[in-house]
Amino acid sequence: xxxxxxxxxxxxxxxxxxxxxxxxxxxxxxxxxxxxxxxxxxxxxxxxxxxxxxxxxxxxxxxxxxxxxxxxxxxxxxxxxxxxxxxxxxxxxxxxxxxxxxxxxxxxxxxxxxxxxxxxxxxxxxxxxxxxxxxxxxxxxxxxxxxxxxxxxxxxxxxxxxxxxxxxxxxxxxxxxxxxxxxxxxxxxxxxxxxxxxxxxxxxxxxxxxxxxxxxxxxxxxxxxxxxx
Amino acid sequence: xxxxxxxxxxxxxxxxxxxxxxxxxxxxxxxxxxxxxxxxxxxxxxxxxxxxxxxxxxxxxxxxxxxxxxxxxxxxxxxxxxxxxxxxxxxxxxxxxxxxxxxxxxxxxxxxxxxxxxxxxxxxxxxxxxxxxxxxxxxxxxxxxxxxxxxxxxxxxxxxxxxxxxxxxxxxxxxxxxxxxxxxxxxxxxxxxxxxxxxxxxxxxxxxxxxxxxxxxxxxxxxxxxxxxxxxxxxxxxxxxxxxxxxxxxxxxxxxxxxxxxxxxxxxxxxxxxxxxxxxxxxxxxxxxxxxxxxxxxxxxxxxxxxxxxxxxxxxxxxxxxxxxxxxxxxxxxxxxxxxxxxxxxxxxxxxxxxxxxxxxxxxxxxxxxxxxxxxxxxxxxxxxxxxxxxxxxxxxxxxxxxxxxxxxxxxxxxxxxxxxxxxxxxxxxxxxxxxxxxxxxxxxxxxxxx
Numbered sequence: 001x002x003x004x005x006x007x008x009x010x011x012x013x014x015x016x017x018x019x020x021x022x023x024x025x026x027x028x029x030x031x032x033x034x035x036x037x038x039x040x041x042x043x044x045x046x047x048x049x050x051x052x053x054x055x056x057x058x059x060x061x062x063x064x065x066x067x068x069x070x071x072x073x074x075x076x077x078x079x080x081x082x083x084x085x086x087x088x089x090x091x092x093x094x095x096x097x098x099x100x101x102x103x104x105x106x107x108x109x110x111x112x113x114x115x116x117x118x119x120x121x122x123x124x125x126x127x128x129x130x131x132x133x134x135x136x137x138x139x140x141x142x143x144x145x146x147x148x149x150x151x152x153x154x155x156x157x158x159x160x161x162x163x164x165x166x167x168x169x170x171x172x173x174x175x176x177x178x179x180x181x182x183x184x185x186x187x188x189x190x191x192x193x194x195x196x197x198x199x200x201x202x203x204x205x206x207x208x209x210x211x212x213x214x215x216x217x218x219x220x221x222x223x224x225x226x227x228x229x
Numbered sequence: 230x231x232x233x234x235x236x237x238x239x240x241x242x243x244x245x246x247x248x249x250x251x252x253x254x255x256x257x258x259x260x261x262x263x264x265x266x267x268x269x270x271x272x273x274x275x276x277x278x279x280x281x282x283x284x285x286x287x288x289x290x291x292x293x294x295x296x297x298x299x300x301x302x303x304x305x306x307x308x309x310x311x312x313x314x315x316x317x318x319x320x321x322x323x324x325x326x327x328x329x330x331x332x333x334x335x336x337x338x339x340x341x342x343x344x345x346x347x348x349x350x351x352x353x354x355x356x357x358x359x360x361x362x363x364x365x366x367x368x369x370x371x372x373x374x375x376x377x378x379x380x381x382x383x384x385x386x387x388x389x390x391x392x393x394x395x396x397x398x399x400x401x402x403x404x405x406x407x408x409x410x411x412x413x414x415x416x417x418x419x420x421x422x423x424x425x426x427x428x429x430x431x432x433x434x435x436x437x438x439x440x441x442x443x444x445x446x447x448x449x450x451x452x453x454x455x456x457x458x459x460x461x462x463x464x465x466x467x468x469x470x471x472x473x474x475x476x477x478x479x480x481x482x483x484x485x486x487x488x489x490x491x492x493x494x495x496x497x498x499x500x501x502x503x504x505x506x507x508x509x510x511x512x513x514x515x516x517x518x519x520x521x522x523x524x525x526x527x528x529x530x531x532x533x534x535x536x537x538x539x540x541x542x543x544x545x546x547x548x549x550x551x552x553x554x555x556x557x558x559x560x561x562x563x564x565x566x567x568x569x570x571x572x573x574x575x576x577x578x579x580x581x582x583x584x585x586x587x588x589x590x591x592x593x594x595x596x597x598x599x600x601x602x603x604x605x606x607x608x609x610x611x612x613x614x615x616x617x618x619x620x621x622x623x624x625x626x627x628x629x630x631x632x633x634x635x636x637x638x639x640x641x642x643x644x645x646x647x648x649x650x651x652x653x654x655x656x657x658x659x660x661x662x663x664x665x666x667x668x669x670x671x672x673x674x675x676x677x678x679x680x
Binding site: 013014017018021022041042045046048060061062065066067068080081084085087100103104106119122123125126141142144145161163164218219220221 | 264376377380381382383385386408409420421422423426427429431435436437442445446448449452453454455456
């Protein structure tokens, strides 16, 4: 037996997470199915083992938060902060994601097939995010490193106060945030977008995407930009 | 000079209370540069503080303990509410969160070594956990800040407790700052930032927005650590009564309240001097909140912001704190604002270095420049040599030991076998302001202003 089911209708969340942290590897479990998640918060947080977790329904806040190793698929929608601060691995949301998807992610790949709400990729620190639908306002806020690929549209203030992260958008951008600007796509951008689309399972043409990056005008204190800080 | 001329001369030089020399300098500086001042350390204005309280030693109505024979326990347990592995400290004096970036790696190691030798905890800061501080600290509290610089699950697992920082006393409501001079290659790498930029940090957490969300965030950290590690919540002192209640509601094991005298590595002066309430007032509000919820003793309270002496610690504990956290006092113990430093066993004057910063020993608040004359708040490799971990740890251990001796001496004088038995009844206030803020009687009276 290398797979296991946890039914959250009858099993406490704490038992599931403890099993994933302490017992899964020792017992040779490679795949865990979570039944009846029913919006429970903190499912599979801190996963640090090469285990595949399938959440069969909607997840609440912080699903797959701080993922270090493993792969988590949510066969439904995800609440606030899905895959927040993930370090590596992959998280795939088959439905929609709420606010702060992939917040401060240092590595790994977050894929959201539907739309995400506000602040997707906020404070991103090296992770990659691919959104099949559109993202809400303030997405990519203060994103420091990593890449976001948005196949739909972006809301207001995209990439506000960006550092070194790069955002690619296929659709429309309602407005750019402070210090964010459109830049020419280069061959390396097309290649990067192409690879991320393949990894996410999408077949869009990379040439349909625009590049948003930091103008770097806020990297040093500037008296003439006082409202931008 | 006749009488009239004499009078006219005085009138001609009459100063303005509202526009004194200090405020004129401020306006001239603002007009010259068009930018607010950024500096380090804490509030310099006079505010009611622990010096405005006195302890009521025993006499006929109370029985003192013999100072040199009878034991006085200082053992302190933090995080007993939900964590299966609470923090056990030998003394109720902890090291406040200060970042690698603000401080050198040598200093972070010094803090860890001294804290470990004294049986207390030290705390990371905005910028993540360094290997040096983890290795040197027996008990290390890991901060989860809005910026999440360097925050990662491995360090969460390595930590002994997690502290969610909502704000700090020097700048409640404000985000962190680290100016380009201190964004060295190592600091930049830890924070995932370009080298040399002026770092701006968020003032709100990226993945939660209010007290109801905080409930779930705390649960996440508990699930992540299998409910082993205590979760602290740190707030800058403003609406402390309500903030403490909300933090308790959110599930905190320990609450850290940082008063307005608390220090910073770099913040706008207008924040440092004009935002927040004094530690004395905040401590009383925090204790009120815990008592109101019947959570006193169940959720532990750490107070920080201008705690300097053993007497301050004793008074804080008597007012209801379970422990204190010290930042600036720790820096002074290491040699901050000293006029000399020791390099390779030789004492050197630091006066010229202070002068180059436009200041002098005793007045320096130039942590933000990264040019610390005594090698504490710097990332410059040469300057950092001016405080090596051996000396830093020794000085800090001496300071903590002194505070603890003062604390136990005072507790014994109040008849306490345990410093945690100090109580409000052991205190009186020296000024009306302090009496009102701390809700203690003015010394020699039973008058508590406002109550």
